Structure formats: C-alpha cells, structure tokens
Amino acid sequence: MQNTLKAPVTFDGTGLHSGAPARMTLRPAPSNHGIVFKRTDISLGNREIPALWHYVERSPLCTRLVNAAGVSVSTVEHIMAAIAGCGVHNVLVEIDGPEVPILDGSSAEFVRGIMRQGVRRLADSVRALRVMKPVTVENGDARATLLPCDRLKIEFHIDFAERAIGRQTRTLDMRNGAFARELCDSRTFCSRADVEAMHKAGLALGGIPGENAVVFDGAEVQSGGGLRHTDEPVRHKMLDALGDLALAGAPLFGHYIGDRAGHSLTNTLLRAAFDTPGALEEVRCDNVMIARLPGQGLVWDEIPAVRHVA
Numbered sequence: 263m264q265n266t267l268k269a270p271v272t273f274d275g276t277g278l279h280s281g282a283p284a285r286m287t288l289r290p291a292p293s294n295h296g297i298v299f300k301r302t303d304i305s306l307g308n309r310e311i312p313a314l315w316h317y318v319e320r321s322p323l324c325t326r327l328v329n330a331a332g333v334s335v336s337t338v339e340h341i342m343a344a345i346a347g348c349g350v351h352n353v354l355v356e357i358d359g360p361e362v363p364i365l366d367g368s369s370a371e372f373v374r375g376i377m378r379q380g381v382r383r384l385a386d387s388v389r390a391l392r393v394m395k396p397v398t399v400e401n402g403d404a405r406a407t408l409l410p411c412d413r414l415k416i417e418f419h420i421d422f423a424e425r426a427i428g429r430q431t432r433t434l435d436m437r438n439g440a441f442a443r444e445l446c447d448s449r450t451f452c453s454r455a456d457v458e459a460m461h462k463a464g465l466a467l468g469g470i471p472g473e474n475a476v477v478f479d480g481a482e483v484q485s486g487g488g489l490r491h492t493d494e495p496v497r498h499k500m501l502d503a504l505g506d507l508a509l510a511g512a513p514l515f516g517h518y519i520g521d522r523a524g525h526s527l528t529n530t531l532l533r534a535a536f537d538t539p540g541a542l543e544e545v546r547c548d549n550v551m552i553a554r555l556p557g558q559g560l561v562w563d564e565i566p567a568v569r570h571v572a
C-alpha cells in the first residue's frame with residue numbers, strides 16, 4: 263500500500279546557491295497526493311509546486327521546479343532522492359524560501375529524519391511506472407538511457423579531468439534500502455575551477471568547501487576529514503539520478519544508465535520516456551512488486567554514520 267510519514271520532520275540549513283537560510287518541513291499527506299512543495303513565505307496565489315518532471319526548468323547545476331505562477335523551488339534533488347530511497351509516496355514539503363537547505367551536501371540527514379519519524383500505511387495501492395522499451399538521450403559526450411528491468415537499477419559512469427576523480431563506474435540494485443546503505447551519505451562535489459566560475463555567476467554562495475561540498479583541485483581533495491567513499495563522486499551522481507528520476511511521479515521499474523549525465527539530461531530522458539508511445543506502462547503494485555521497491559526492508563541500523571575512508 264501507499265504510505266506517508268507518521269509525523270512532520272523539519273530541517274534547518276542554508277541554500278547552496280542562494281546562501282539564504284532555509285527551513286523545510288516534511289508533512290504527512292493522503293493517498294495519491296504525491297510529493298508537492300509549498301512555499302510558505304508566499305501568501306498570495308498558487309504557491310504549491312508538484313515534484314513532477316514537467317515542472318522542471320532547465321538548469322545545469324541543480325534541479326529547479328517552477329509552477330505556472332512562476333513560483334519556484336531549487337536544488338530539490340537530494341530531498342527527492344531521500345524520499346524515493348526511503349520508499350515514501352506522499353509528502354507535503356513546506357519551505358520558507360526558494361531553495362532546499364543543502365545540509366552536508368548529501369541526503370544522509372534527510373534519510374535519518376524520515377526514518378526517525380517512520381512511515382504510516384495508507385489505504386490505496388502503490389502506482390508505479392514500468393519501462394517497456396529502451397529510451398536514450400544524448401548531449402555531446404553525455405548519454406542517459408532507460409531499459410526495461412523488473413526493479414530499479416541505477417548505473418553510472420563518470421570521467422573527470424581532476425586526477426582525484428578520474429573514471430568511476432558503479433551499478434546498484436535499489437532494492438532493500440540499498441540507497442540508504444550505499445549512496446545517501448555521498449556529498450555533492452565540484453572542481454576548484456567550477457567554484458570560481460559559480461562565484462563569478464553569483465552561484466554557490468552558500469557553498470563551504472569540505473562542509474557541504476567536496477572540492478577537487480587536480481590531485482587534491484578539500485573534503486573536511488577526507489572522502490566518505492573512495493568513489494564518493496560517482497555515488498553522488500547516482501544519488502542525484504535517483505532524485506531526478508523520482509520526478510516521474512511514481513516509483514520506476516527500469517535500468518537507468520547515466521554516462522557523464524547530469525540533472526538536465528536525466529530530465530530530458532524522462533521527457534523522452536513520457537513522449538515515446540509505449541515506453542512507460544502504469545501498473546498497480548502487487549506484493550511481489552512492492553518488495554522490489556527502494557526503501558522496502560530499510561532498517562535504522564543500516565543508515566550509515568558519518569565516516570571517512572581517506
């Protein structure tokens with residue numbers, strides 16, 4: 263059956279790009295509500311923004327949702343990954359500004375907050391989307407693909423000039439709380455040159471190297487105590503992919519392959535999948551299918567404590 267949170271949970275922090283303080287509260291919501299953001303700092307007009315692929319405004323650095331009234335919320339990918347990775351279907355996300363707090367740059371604190379409250383079962387069955395035929399999109403040397411699969415599998419390949427990143431590859435079957443165990447604590451990252459370019463463009467104003475982002479400079483790593491995994495960057499790209507795929511509006515049964523992909527290309531992939539006749543099929547999950555969804559079987563002890571490997 264569908265579920266929601268047992269009780270509200272609040273996160274306080276700073277927006278990565280705006281640098282503005284942000285308070286965000288996840289509230290329980292009824293069946294078939296889905297994930298919806300609500301701007302509490304705006305009092306007039308439509309201030310709700312559904313977390314769906316067609317509300318995404320193209321933005322290379324983060325995922326930004328905008329409703330018809332022009333009301334937006336940015337950097338939704340890490341909270342969306344936490345909600346999807348914990349297998350929660352219905353949440354109202356109240357936020358008092360235009361950007362989700364970045365916290366430590368990962369989804370770990372969101373996962374702990376959701377798990378601390380726990381979930382409550384609702385009366386309706388879970389609606390999911392099954393990938394029925396391959397869909398691929400490309401942009402330059404970046405590519406993103408969805409293939410049919412009886413569970414959600416995320417595969418990612420990256421290749422960065424920074425020697426401390428280089429080539430990294432990982433594939434993960436997202437069943438059984440794998441997201442919380444293997445991906446949720448991996449932090450956002452960039453190169454020193456990116457930081458300078460973003461600051462010039464008035465972005466990443468809330469970024470603190472080593473505190474809420476890992477910064478790579480050639481062979482050097484600024485990461486506040488070291489990396490949390492030797493391949494933390496590719497794990498973070500998988501986390502982002504889960505968050506961006508969650509904008510399908512329902513859990514996906516499919517194999518996602520990202521090759522140097524980013525937020526914008528994953529959104530292009532979702533648009534292509536919804537635009538391709540017969541590529542996605544809506545299904546109501548039986549018990550066997552539910553057991554394969556991310557978050558099923560997740561237990562508190564599997565959520566990683568913050569630790570460093572290097």
Ligand SMILES: [Zn+2]
Pocket residue numbers: 339340450498502
């Ligand atoms: Zn990210």
